[in-house]
Amino acid sequence: MYNTGKVMFFIIVLIIFFTIPVWLNWGRLEAVPQPELPKEEKKCIESKEYMRAYHMKLLDDWRKKAIRENQRIYEASDNEKYTISLQRTCMKCHNNKEKFCDRCHNFVITHPDCWGCHIAPEVAQKWQ
Amino acid sequence: MAIKRRSFLKLTGLTLLGSTLSTIIGNLLTRGEVKAKGYTQSPEALVGKRWVMVIDVKKCKEGRSTCGAKCIEACHTLHNVPLISDIKKEIKWIWEDTFEHAFPEQTEKYLEELFHGTPFLLLCNHCDNPPCVRVCPTKATFKNEEGIVMMDFHRCIGCRFCMAACPFGARSFNWFDPRPYIKKVNPEYPTRMKGVVEKCLFCYERLAQGKLPVCVEACPEKALIFGDLADENSEVNKILRERVALRRKAELGTKPSVFYLMS
Amino acid sequence: MLEKALVGSKKYWIWVLFLLSIIFIGFLCYLYQFKVGLGITGMSRDVSWGFYIANFTFLVGVAASAVMVVLPYYWHDYKEFGRITILGEFLAVAAVTMCILFVFVDLGQPMRVLNVLRFLSPRSIMFYDVIVLSVYLLLNLLCGWTVLHAEYKGTKYPSWLKPFIYLAIIWAPSIHIVTAFLYQGLPGRHYWLTAIMAPKFLASAFSSGPALIVIVALLLKKVANFDPGKKAMETLSKIVIYAFILFVLFYLFEIFTAFYSGIHTHQVSFKYLFVGMEKHAEWAPFMWAAVILAVIAILFLAIPALRKNETTLALGCIAVFFSCWLEKGAGLIVGGYTPTPFETITPYRPTLPEIGITLGVWATGFLIMTILYKIALEVKTSHELIVKYEGVLYKK
Numbered sequence: 185m186y187n188t189g190k191v192m193f194f195i196i197v198l199i200i201f202f203t204i205p206v207w208l209n210w211g212r213l214e215a216v217p218q219p220e221l222p223k224e225e226k227k228c229i230e231s232k233e234y235m236r237a238y239h240m241k242l243l244d245d246w247r248k249k250a251i252r253e254n255q256r257i258y259e260a261s262d263n264e265k266y267t268i269s270l271q272r273t274c275m276k277c278h279n280n281k282e283k284f285c286d287r288c289h290n291f292v293i294t295h296p297d298c299w300g301c302h303i304a305p306e307v308a309q310k311w312q
Numbered sequence: 313m314a315i316k317r318r319s320f321l322k323l324t325g326l327t328l329l330g331s332t333l334s335t336i337i338g339n340l341l342t343r344g345e346v347k348a349k350g351y352t353q354s355p356e357a358l359v360g361k362r363w364v365m366v367i368d369v370k371k372c373k374e375g376r377s378t379c380g381a382k383c384i385e386a387c388h389t390l391h392n393v394p395l396i397s398d399i400k401k402e403i404k405w406i407w408e409d410t411f412e413h414a415f416p417e418q419t420e421k422y423l424e425e426l427f428h429g430t431p432f433l434l435l436c437n438h439c440d441n442p443p444c445v446r447v448c449p450t451k452a453t454f455k456n457e458e459g460i461v462m463m464d465f466h467r468c469i470g471c472r473f474c475m476a477a478c479p480f481g482a483r484s485f486n487w488f489d490p491r492p493y494i495k496k497v498n499p500e501y502p503t504r505m506k507g508v509v510e511k512c513l514f515c516y517e518r519l520a521q522g523k524l525p526v527c528v529e530a531c532p533e534k535a536l537i538f539g540d541l542a543d544e545n546s547e548v549n550k551i552l553r554e555r556v557a558l559r560r561k562a563e564l565g566t567k568p569s570v571f572y573l574m575s
Numbered sequence: 576m577l578e579k580a581l582v583g584s585k586k587y588w589i590w591v592l593f594l595l596s597i598i599f600i601g602f603l604c605y606l607y608q609f610k611v612g613l614g615i616t617g618m619s620r621d622v623s624w625g626f627y628i629a630n631f632t633f634l635v636g637v638a639a640s641a642v643m644v645v646l647p648y649y650w651h652d653y654k655e656f657g658r659i660t661i662l663g664e665f666l667a668v669a670a671v672t673m674c675i676l677f678v679f680v681d682l683g684q685p686m687r688v689l690n691v692l693r694f695l696s697p698r699s700i701m702f703y704d705v706i707v708l709s710v711y712l713l714l715n716l717l718c719g720w721t722v723l724h725a726e727y728k729g730t731k732y733p734s735w736l737k738p739f740i741y742l743a744i745i746w747a748p749s750i751h752i753v754t755a756f757l758y759q760g761l762p763g764r765h766y767w768l769t770a771i772m773a774p775k776f777l778a779s780a781f782s783s784g785p786a787l788i789v790i791v792a793l794l795l796k797k798v799a800n801f802d803p804g805k806k807a808m809e810t811l812s813k814i815v816i817y818a819f820i821l822f823v824l825f826y827l828f829e830i831f832t833a834f835y836s837g838i839h840t841h842q843v844s845f846k847y848l849f850v851g852m853e854k855h856a857e858w859a860p861f862m863w864a865a866v867i868l869a870v871i872a873i874l875f876l877a878i879p880a881l882r883k884n885e886t887t888l889a890l891g892c893i894a895v896f897f898s899c900w901l902e903k904g905a906g907l908i909v910g911g912y913t914p915t916p917f918e919t920i921t922p923y924r925p926t927l928p929e930i931g932i933t934l935g936v937w938a939t940g941f942l943i944m945t946i947l948y949k950i951a952l953e954v955k956t957s958h959e960l961i962v963k964y965e966g967v968l969y970k971k
Contacts, residue, residue: 251464254456255351256520263349272500297686300489300505301465308499400619400921409917416918417840443762449701450690469690470613470683473701475623479763481916485623485683487614506612507683564762 217291220283228277229260240296243270270302279305356522361542362440362459363514364569365528366551368535373430375533381408383433386530387512392503394493403484405512406435406527414560414572433536435527436461436482436512437560437568444474444483453509459541459569460514470507479561480568483511541569576727579953580946586798587949594942601935604928605680613683616929621921622912624681626904626933631677633783633903634940635754636776638670638711640784642747643814645718649740655806658955662788662803664719665947667747670784671712673940680932700756707750714743719947727954751776758911766844766910769832775825782819783899785811786892791948793889801952812888816876819895823869826902844910847920855920858905865901868894 200207228235230242249255250268258266266273278284281304289295303311315323353359387393387406396402411427412419414434438461444453445461452467453474475483489506497503501517504510515525523529528536539548548571551557557571583591608615618625644663647653679685696702718740725732755773762768789811795801833841846852848862875881875891882888909923925933 247464247466249351251462251466252454252456253351254458254516254520255353256357256517257352257354259349259352261349267354268351271502297505301502303497303499303502305499308497311497311499400621401614402620413917413919416916419918445698447699447701447761449696449699449705450687450694451696452690452694467687467690467694468684469687471678471681471701472623472683473699473757475620476758476764476911477761479916481621484620486612487618488612506614509683561763566762 217287219285219287220280222277222279225277229258229264229266229273243274243298246270270298275305282306354520354522358519358522358524360458360519360540362540362569363438363519364459364539364541364548364571365435365514365525366537366539366548366557366571366573367433368533368537368573369427369430369432370573370575371533371535372433372531375531375535376431379532381431382530382532383527383536384408386526389496390498390501390526392490392494392498392501393510394490394503395495396488396490396493401487403486403490403510405484405510406433408432409434415558417561417563418558432572433527434480434482434560435570436514437480437566437570438514440567440569441565443477443479443566447473447477449473456516458516458519460516461511462513462516463510465502465504465508465510468508470509472509474509479564479566483509485509576724576950576954579950583949587945591942591945594938594945597938598935598942601932601938604931604935607928608680608932609685613681615926617924617926619921619923621915621919622909622923624908624912625923626908626925626929627677627681629904629908630933630936631674631681632754632776632907633900634670634674634677635708635751636780636899636903637784637787638667638674638708638715639747639751639777640780640788641667641670641715642744643781643785643818644788644811645740645747646744647810650744653810655804655810657804658801659788659792659803659807659811661719661723661951661955662792662948664715664722664743665951666784666788666791666944667715668712668719668947669940669944671708671715671750672943673936674708675712676936676939677933680936700753700760703753704750704757707746707753711743711746711750714739714746718743719951723951723954748777751780758907763916764911765840767907769829771825771829775822775829778818778822778825779899779902780818782815782822783896785815785818786895786899789815789892790889790896791944793885795948795952799952800956808888809883812876812882812892815892815895816873816882819869819872819876819899822899823873843914843918847913848906848910852914853920855922857922857924858909861901861905865898865906868898868901872898 230238235242246258246268247270249258256268258268260266275281281299299307384406388395388404391405393405394403408431411430411432412424414432438459440459442453442455442461445455448454449471450467450469452464452469454462454464456462470485472485475485486504486506486508491503494503515523515527518525524538525536528538537548537551539546541548541552543549551573552571555573556575557573559568559571562568616625616627641663644656644660648656648660679688682688691701691705718736721736722732752773755776758764758767759769759772789808792801792803792808792811796803830845833845843852847855848858850856851859872891872894875887875894882891912923913920915921
């Protein structure tokens with residue numbers, strides 16, 4: 185390879201540049217997201233660990249079942265029944281999208297397009 | 313260590329391929345992670361094999377001067393259908409039009425005179441043999457087992473092939489973000505976003521709750537009749553046996569499920 | 576070989592910069608469309624496809640037409656086409672790329688484009704169009720590039736390539752037939768619902784594509800000292816005119832069927848396009864321009880003396896190209912959507928951003944074509960220089 189020294193130098197500079205946030209936040213844990221949990225309710229549809237890890241799978245399954253297979257009732261693993269609906273079920277308990285969904289999503293930088301169509305509770309309130 | 317351009321490109325290609333594959337495998341692995349005991353229909357749901365709508369044109373005309381087209385308003389407010397004044401970009405699920413526009417191939421002087429001033433309610437025909445479903449490249453529009461031509465807004469890529477295929481002009485496209493055009497929002501139902509196609513869904517979400525379509529419920533004249541054509545004893549079957557009904561562009565063989573009682 | 580595209584005359588760079596600036600403008604327009612929605616175009620609820628899909632359809636034809644130079648050369652061993660087959664193959668690459676871009680810019684939800692692969696739906700013609708177009712792109716890249724690379728090294732192309740070359744030849748018509756099927760199987764669009772759609776598409780493709788190759792070859796002769804060969808140009812121009820006459824005939828057959836049968840629904844689109852209806856005649860000037868261009872094209876190309884003259888040949892081919900483009904670009908889509916399902920008329924007029932995006936896509940295609948042609952010509956001429964150089968050496 186030509187100019188090995190120079191190329192290596194720039195590669196190292198680049199690596200350092202792109203990892204600046206890691207070095208600046210080394211050992212600090214402030215940024216961990218704190219979603220605001222519902223106060224009146226005790227449990228979610230499934231266990232907390234499960235919801236945290238797999239809520240996107242659940243939602244994907246929900247909409248497939250509700251829209252494509254006409255099955256609108258979800259029977260959870262504890263035999264509790266829920267009507268399948270993002271706006272009328274999830275968001276009735278988690279009644280603030282910004283303080284719940286977005287807090288995590290901003291942290292992991294994922295922006296699902298759901299809210300382009302589905303109406304978050306706080307948006308609905310402001311609309312009227 | 314010398315890398316040639318060719319081998320570098322090959323390596324890059326392999327890396328891309330590898331990461332795509334691993335994403336796919338990862339997705340497949342977590343696929344079974346849904347914990348449900350099961351999915352069911354609600355016990356009060358209305359179930360049918362082939363939902364149809366019969367529109368009594370005469371009753372509709374008689375009540376039209378006083379009803380204020382409640383069916384249209386009820387549908388459009390329930391489903392957050394935007395009100396866009398530019399007819400080129402408008403969105404509608406159910407609307408009224410003249411006889412000549414509803415049945416252009418039937419135009420004939422006396423029929424036109426006979427039906428002059430008669431409103432014809434137009435909506436998606438929920439064809440039994442729907443061309444829009446045939447052409448959709450993502451199965452975003454499909455016919456469900458109750459005979460309703462559905463839209464899965466989550467899949468629609470906005471190619472508008474279905475609009476080209478629909479001989480009834482029943483489909484609308486979101487040319488812009490529809491939200492600014494919705495004055496009063498129904499927080500129970502989603503809106504749509506720019507770039508997807510939409511149309512009437514025969515209120516399948518209300519059928520699941522045991523309710524009739526909202527236009528049927530809203531009509532004070534009871535001019536809209538909804539029922540299951542596959543059920544021999546249903547009201548729609550009885551009516552269609554006794555009275556003359558037309559379907560729009562029946563000659564195209566799409567087998568519409570909306571009937572117009574002409575007598 | 577790519578390095579050959581990186582060195583060039585001042586003229587070459589000015590041309591590349593020119594294309595790049597148009598691409599940039601198109602890209603800005605696309606960003607605007609991406610943000611606001613397809614509402615910035617002239618399309619409407621009634622005319623829901625427009626300029627993008629029209630250009631897509633036309634370019635599928637251009638891509639398919641490469642077969643008209645590839646087939647005689649490989650299949651019938653017609654040596655005269657040896658110098659221009661590569662032009663055909665690379666033209667196909669550029670044209671298919673433009674097709675894909677045109678479909679992409681036409682999508683309402685471009686971020687979801689991969690849904691087409693995630694939810695395969697073999698009942699949709701679009702499914703087959705995606706397959707057919709992408710395979711055709713790969714085949715042409717593979718064949719063109721490998722043959723050129725062999726030439727670069729001074730060898731014959733490897734024998735494993737033969738099956739791919741034949742496959743590409745058989746594949747070519749399929750892309751345009753499938754594209755015609757997009758239209759001709761839709762109930763209620765009477766202008767499209769005709770079995771002659773596919774043959775008509777092929778005929779117009781096999782005239783407009785080779786016409787473009789003739790124009791480009793003549794241009795390259797001027798600007799790049801590339802000699803396509805007199806015989807090759809003659810044969811190619813014959814292909815252009817025969818295919819074009821077939822195309823015009825097919826169009827007239829349709830008019831005959833519509834008007835002699837007297838079936839109203841088959842006539843309205845033609846009436847709207849050529850004379851206008853209900854005070855709407857937006858597209859009549861364009862359709863008549865297509866007719867006049869067709870007459871000019873037939874005069875210039877069917878008369879042997881005019882066809883052999885380079886100036887009239889070029890003019891005739893330009894007339895063919897634009898006549899076909901107007902028929903597919905203006906007529907096909909607008910005619911299919913007019914009248915609407917309610918027998919009303921909603922006029923369609925492309926907007927400025929829409930035209931900007933369209934030009935941007937065309938410029939992208941021309942840029943790809945320029946780069947590929949540059950490489951191809953450099954390889955071909957560098958080869959000759961060595962021979963001459965050796966010749967000079969031998970003399971000494």
